Each structure stands twice: as C-alpha cells, then as structure tokens.
Amino acid sequence: MKIQVITLFPEMFTGVLGNSMLWKAADRGIAEYSFINLRDYGLGPRKQVDDTPYGGGDGMLLKPEPLVAAIEFAKQNDPDARVILPTPRGELYKQSVAKELAASDKGLILICPRYEGYDERVTEWVDSQYRIGNYVLTGGELPAMIIIDSVVRLLPGVLGGETSADIESFQDDDESIEFPQYTRPADFRGRAVPEVLLNGHHAEIAKWRARSSDNVN
Ligand SMILES: C[S@@+](CC[C@H](N)C(=O)[O-])C[C@H]1O[C@@H](n2cnc3c(N)ncnc32)[C@H](O)[C@@H]1O
Secondary structure (H helix, E strand, O other), X not given: OEEEEEEOOHHHHHHHHOOHHHHHHHXXXXXXXXXXXXXXXXXXXXXXXXXXXXXXOOOOXXXXXXXXXXXXXXXXXXXXXXXXXXXXXXXXXXHHHHHHHHHOOOOEEEEOOOOOOEOHHHHHHOOEEEEOOOOOOOOOHHHHHHHHHHXXXXXXXXXXXXXXXXXXXXXXXXXXXXOOOOOOOOEEOOEEOOHHHHOOOHHHHHHHHHHHXXXXX
16 A cells, blocks of 8 residues: 655654554555655745635644645555545544555555644545544644554554454444453462453353453443
C-alpha cells in the first residue's frame, strides 16, 4: 500500500514509521511511505503556506493553493489514492474504518494541517475527514500516524501468524473490548491468574473469555 503524507514536519514520522511492525511492513514491501513537504509548495520567496482567517480570529490557516498543489502532486503518483484529512470536524475514526481502508487496494494520501487549521475549500479535494477523538491536537501528524498504524497492522503479512487481528478489541461493532490477558508468573505479589486459564480446558477458557469481554459503553 502506497502511503503519502503531506506535512510541514516529515521528521516527526521517523520514530513511528521506522520501528517495529510499521518498519517491518515497509521492509517487506507491504507498505511504502513517502513524504511531501508542504513548504515546497509555499508561495513566494518565503514559501508562505499560511495566512490570517477571513472574518478575523486567532491564529493562521493553511492556504488552499499549496495544499491543493501538494494533493495534486500526490495524486499524480497514485491517481486512485484516497485523500484523508484529519480534522476535529470529521467523523469519528474507528476500527471499522481502519479495516475498510486496509481491505481496499487503494493507497492513502494523508494531509497534516497545522496552526488553526486549513481553508475549508480544500475539502473539495478530500475523500474522507476523520477526527481521532474529542480533543484538540496541535497538528494532523499524530492523527495521521494513528491512521497509518491502525491500517498498516491489518495489511496481510504484517502481524504474522502469531497474532490475529480478528479477535482483538472493536471487531464487528467498534464497541467490544477484548478479555483481560495474563502471562507468567501465575502468582505476582499475591495476585493470582484466574484459575480457569491454568487448567488447559479450552472450552472453559473460551467461555470465561466470552464472559470477560466487555463493551465500551
Ligand atoms: C490546532 S488544530 C486546529 C483546531 C481547530 N481550530 C478547531 O478548533 O477545531 C490543527 C490541526 O490539527 C489536526 N487535529 C487536531 N485535533 C484533531 C483531532 N482530534 N482529530 C483529527 N485531527 C485533529 C487537524 O488537522 C487540525 O486542523
């Protein structure tokens, strides 16, 4: 899956995409990450990317010309890619969306706004808008990393045989939460692992796990 990120801060992604499963996904050729520096599309000698909001108000907004030029460049690289804008104005990002994005054979173009946001006209070049929670972050980079992580780990061949994404939290209904898990030692500072998990009786373990699974509400 081709994943292109439009950002003023490409270096923020180094640690997250350069380690563990996200790095392995790239190493195995399952995911391909590239970065488009929005500053390269800035206007004038100062490479301006932001301006004050019409109607007044605090802060600056990303101008439409550099953003749309960057999206158009990314689209030239991957014409069928889905353009995603992280924004508090978007629909809540859920596991079902991650699954849908991972199952699609389309690449992703993730836009990372900064400052007080972006000129709303940019949304005409966007396919989907998501908020990752009901709180405000300083930019779209962390939401973009969250979306990338949640999608890439679901791509075939990334998690490997030892882990199945199908039995994790939020499957099917975005609401269910996995049962509690334990590892050795069986007794940790007087806190024992539930007896049922130690007896090797698979049917009983399955029943206990079903009973112990929860719901976010
Ligand atoms: C400081 S925020 C702008 C907040 C905006 N003025 C508001 O009140 O909704 C800058 C950018 O960070 C990103 N961002 C912040 N919080 C987010 C969230 N919960 N979900 C997705 N993106 C978010 C968006 O791209 C946003 O445009």
